[in-house]
Structures are given as structure tokens and as C-alpha cells.
Amino acid sequence: MKEDNPDMKLVKEQIQKISNLKADRDFAQFKAKNDIKSIFTKEQQNKITELMKEYRDQIKEKGRQNEEKRPQRQRMGNNPKKNQ
Numbered sequence: 001m002k003e004d005n006p007d008m009k010l011v012k013e014q015i016q017k018i019s020n021l022k023a024d025r026d027f028a029q030f031k032a033k034n035d036i037k038s039i040f041t042k043e044q045q046n047k048i049t050e051l052m053k054e055y056r057d058q059i060k061e062k063g064r065q066n067e068e069k070r071p072q073r074q075r076m077g078n079n080p081k082k083n084q
Helices: 008-037 042-069
Strands: none
């Protein structure tokens, strides 16, 4: 916060606007998925679910591989030089 005495009513209104936009976005995503899902047969829906799970698993695995390649960062509070 940059101001010492922000207009709390204005802050609340802006936060509410952001919340409403996020809710609208989430609902639109849900509706789109539901609309798309309704055009597929149950067998096709199951296949899509299976493919999406495989895709998520691949993404997780790539993330793990990338994490293993990254040098470990020093965590705050665990700096031996600072504690001496």
C-alpha cells in the first residue's frame, strides 16, 4: 500500500470487482467444458479423461526433471554465514 490512509470503500469496491471478474471467468470456463463435454459420447468422454490424465502426468514428470536439474537455492534463515 502506497497511501497512508487509503479509501477503504474504494479498496473494497475494487477487490469486489476483481472477485466478480474471476468468478465470471471461472464460470465461463466451467460452462465451456460442460458444453464441449455434452457433445461427446460416454466412451469419448472417458478417452478424453484418460488422455488428459496422461498429459498432466507428463507435465508433472517434466517439472520433476527440471527441478532435479536446477541448482538448489539457499533458503532464508539457513544461511550459515549469517548465523555466525
